[in-house]
Amino acid sequence: MISNRPLLRVKDLEISYYHKPIVQNISFELFAGEMVAITGPSGCGKSVTAHAMVGMLGDRWKVTKGQMIYNDQIINFLDEKEWQRFRRKEISLLIQESLNGLNPIRTIKKQMVETLRLRQKWKSKELEEYLHSLLNQVGFSHPNLILSSYPFELSGGMRQRILLAMMVSMKPKILIADEPTTALDAINREKVLTLLKKLQKDYQLTILLISHDQQSINKYANRIIQMNAGGVTS
Numbered sequence: 143m144i145s146n147r148p149l150l151r152v153k154d155l156e157i158s159y160y161h162k163p164i165v166q167n168i169s170f171e172l173f174a175g176e177m178v179a180i181t182g183p184s185g186c187g188k189s190v191t192a193h194a195m196v197g198m199l200g201d202r203w204k205v206t207k208g209q210m211i212y213n214d215q216i217i218n219f220l221d222e223k224e225w226q227r228f229r230r231k232e233i234s235l236l237i238q239e240s241l242n243g244l245n246p247i248r249t250i251k252k253q254m255v256e257t258l259r260l261r262q263k264w265k266s267k268e269l270e271e272y273l274h275s276l277l278n279q280v281g282f283s284h285p286n287l288i289l290s291s292y293p294f295e296l297s298g299g300m301r302q303r304i305l306l307a308m309m310v311s312m313k314p315k316i317l318i319a320d321e322p323t324t325a326l327d328a329i330n331r332e333k334v335l336t337l338l339k340k341l342q343k344d345y346q347l348t349i350l351l352i353s354h355d356q357q358s359i360n361k362y363a364n365r366i367i368q369m370n371a372g373g374v375t376s
């Protein structure tokens with residue numbers, strides 16, 4: 143069920159690089175439980191906006207105007223430690239580069255266990271069962287095979303689904319997926335988007351999908367936000 147109170151409000155946001163405004167007039171709201179797509183021409187500021195929402199703008203970037211309000215709290219001014227906590231518990235960002243974020247010399251199991259231990263202490267049997275259920279949820283019917291694999295042994299689509307499982311295990315309220323399917327072939331693209339839709343339903347997860355793929359957006363999103371060089375028009 144989609145709530146009628148916004149979980150996140152972005153109000154008249156301006157983001158600058160070296161004090162020069164690059165992205166301006168960004169205003170939109172996200173409601174709990176919906177999947178919203180942001181689309182717009184290349185370079186209009188979709189990724190920069192997504193990074194601002196999780197406190198991951200680079201050194202020379204700054205939010206110079208406007209507000210980001212999450213659950214009635216202004217989050218513009220969180221410090222790095224607070225952002226880290228925020229990214230684990232509230233809003234997670236899945237970006238193409240996160241695929242490289244999987245450590246190539248560690249098995250999937252080691253990496254998943256590390257992530258899960260960030261959230262809570264586990265007894266080993268429970269941990270094992272939870273790992274299996276997470277991998278089942280993202281569509282793997284032979285979790286043991288996946289857990290003993292190294293990232294290079296898996297396809298891009300499989301790695302994407304593992305990252306999603308790891309993010310979901312942190313139980314964020316909002317997941318921002320920035321072009322999650324661009325590097326994938328049509329079959330894997332469909333798998334990842336179907337999975338996002340399932341996670342939205344199963345966990346009441348709010349999803350912000352940044353995508354150029356109009357067909358997928360129309361098929362999967364509850365609502366579309368159109369961004370352009372002048373900001374957000376919806």
Ligand SMILES: Nc1ncnc2c1ncn2[C@@H]1O[C@H](COP(=O)(O)OP(=O)(O)OP(=O)(O)O)[C@@H](O)[C@H]1O
Nearest residue numbers: 159164165182183184185186187188189190191200
């Ligand atoms: N590291 C950077 N240094 C300087 N300018 C940058 C940097 N990253 C992005 N920009 C600029 O910021 C603007 C917004 O870029 P952004 O990547 O957010 O666009 P986008 O809408 O996500 O594009 P795409 O759809 O191609 O991913 C663009 O004008 C881009 O050139």
